[in-house]
Amino acid sequence: MENQLLQMVVDGLLMGSIYALIAVGMTLIWGVMNIINFAHGAFLMLAMFLTFWADKLWGIDPLVSLPLVALIMFFVGWGTYSTTVRKVLTGPILAQLLVTFGIAIFLVNLAVFLWSPDYQQLRGTLISGTWRFPLFVVSEAKVVAALASVVVFAGTYWWLKKTRLGRAVQATSISKEAAALMGINTERVFGITFGVALALLGVAGSLLCNFYYVFPSVGDMFGLLAFAIVALGGFGSVPGSFLGGLMIGLAEHLGGLYLGPQYKYAVIFIIYLGVVSIRPKGLFGW
Amino acid sequence: MVRKYVGLWILVLAMAVILPGTSLAAGVIKIGAVYPLTGDVASTGQECKSGVELALDIINNSYDIDIPFAKTAGIPSLGGAKLEAVFSDSQGSPQTGISAAEYLISNNGVVAMVGAYQSSVTKTVSQVTERMHIPMVCSDSTSTALTERGFHYFFRANPNVTIGAQDQFEFLEGMRKQGHSINRIALVYENSEWGSSVAEQEKICAKKYGYEIVADVPYSHSTTDVSSEVARIMDAHPDVVMENSYVSDEILYTEAFKLHNFTPPALMSWTGHTDRSYLKTVGPDADYFVVLSEFNLAMAKTIPAIKQVNDLYRKKFGHDLTENAVRSFNAPFVLADAINRAGSTNPDAIQKALTETNMSAGIMPWKGIQFDQNHQNQYASLVLQQMVKGEFQTVWPPNVATMKIVWPFPGWGK
Secondary structure (H helix, E strand, O other), X not given: OHHHHHHXXXXXXXXXXXXXXXHHHHHHHHHHHOOOOOOHHHHHHHHHHHHHHHHHHHOOOHHHHHHHHHHHHHHHHHHHHHHHHHHHHOOOHHHHHHHHHHHHHHHHHHHHHHXXXXXXXXXXXXXXXXXXXXXXXXXXXXXXXXXXXXXXXXXXXHHHHHOHHHHHHHHHHHOXXXXXXXXXXXXXXXXXXXXXXXXXXXXXXXXXXXXOOEOOOOHHHHHHHHHHHHHHHOOXXXXXXXXXXXXXXXXXXXXXXXXXXXHHXXXXXXXXXXXXXXXXXXXXXX | OHHHHHHHHHHHHHHHHHHHHHHHHHHEEEEEEEEOOOOOOHHHHHHHHHHHHHXXXXXXXXXXXXXXXXXXXXXXXXXOEEEEEEEEEOOOOHHHHHHHHHHHHHHOOOOEEEEOOOHHHXXXXXXXXXXXXXXXXXXXXXXXXXXOOOOOOEEEOOOOHHHHHHHHXXXXXXXXXXXXXXXXXXXXXXXXXXXXXXXXXXXXXXXXHOOEEEEEEEEOOOOOOOHHHHHHHHHOOOOEEEEEEOHXXXXXXXXXXXXXXXXXXXXXXXXXXXXXXXXXXXXXXXXXXXXXXXXXXXXXXXXXXXXXXXXXXXXXXXXXXXXXXXXXXXXXXXXXXXXXXXXXXOHHHHHHHHHOOOEOOOOOOOOOEOXXXXXXXXXXXXXXXXXXXXXXXEEEXXXXXXXXXXXXXXXXXX
């Protein structure tokens, strides 16, 4: 087992940072709007299919289509907010819970209808090689995705802390009413937050397409892991979701190696339960 | 004007509503079909659905193919009544399977059931059919336990995992006799009903034939990553890896093995490996696995009807028959045969006829279909096959082999 330890730590950190990148959008929506986005996995699937078809139909490599997919996902997010989510924000809490659930079911079934439930995967993308080191092996695509995740996290953090719009998002998340009184257009902030959240998910989807298959339910497990990460890191905390992602990635891989793969998700959710029972708002929650 | 003809209009409308209803009742026999049409096994579920649809097409229409019910149209003893499948989505979940089955029986009035691919789902669906006294013919789930519950209304036409594991080890014994040193076996299996039950049988066989299980790796088939699973397998340095995986997990394993350039003497597999979208996704990396299977197109050399059925299938669905499609293809024929002999759509009459089934196995390489006291088809068997350059060839048992096995595993990209 010892000779596999380093491999597992490397794999765990790489996958963890990708999980974190998937989760960051969910934490933004949750923190700012208090909406649990059950459709997060379905939106990830949508981003992955966009990337997939861009390559399949027009030969655009996932790395090249990445900004475009992020932009499209931004407008998908904005559109979803202004056409459905905005309407139920004033409604009963149950409606708020169910709306994203409905969106998820709609998107997954639409994908089955349009693109069939078949698994599909891109081959021979720009970063499809393997790096072999004496003690471990990594796929290029995972390393690039993990590095991109770090960059995206730094960028998002900077955007929230240093820009006017980012501060408006923060202010709205602390108190919508007070922010509105200070002259912040909170409707616009909500729309932008939803858009940015899905744009980040678009980045994750594009990067994932370099080494992962696409099919209509591909987002299910990733969405579930994102919930655990967001709750672990703290609702609405960007650094929290990064750390949460790394923890989940490591727990999954080390738990799988030492306790057995059948227990790896049990390990993840025990850590999650442990953290929220001691600190219900998560590690970095405010 | 309008008022003058009101009576006539009402009559016409009433006829329009009533007439098709009565004709439906007279000429159509509804069969429920529960399959995972969405979720992570959906691609396989769709293949199963295609298999059932093709079977019904052949039963309901007249084709010049040498299998039962092909030449006639409909059920002969019921004046050519047609079979109609009502599909319902289990989402691959045993709980959803229950409600799907209950809905089909209560609301759609199905007189029999087929399905449900995953053994865990078939288990719950058959509990519903048993409780509601509806006969269920399964031809695509393999957990042995399914036919060992003493159920009256559940029948299985396909082989079970006990037969499968036995075949794998008899094959390995044959390889040992040819002088290959095989001792260390790594078991990798998805941990729901099906995978666990195969592993259980494989462990029994390993003990019986004197092999050492050096890695025992159960995992969840909806997993996003199999790095730690693969680390455990590689760490054990097995001679043979026996994988029991569905589609997405089989893709992940194949890619992870390739990434680590893991080349044990043999990689053995079952189920996920013959799925069309698995083969499309991994491409040439599917080659040289020794795959347990009920069917491959190379069998057309001895069973000519396979080519005709495949031509029909390709015309309808745009690609060749797959093992999963063929497995689900069988159950409607078994039901048609029973309904025909029963001469009735009464579920209990169909159940009784099923127990007396003695029919040809259609396009399967079996002696026939006849149920034992547990309602397991006693003639069902499996073969081992290997894919070379995109085509499956039978490599075991020797009497039906279409190719000499490539052993050991030659390496990735060879």
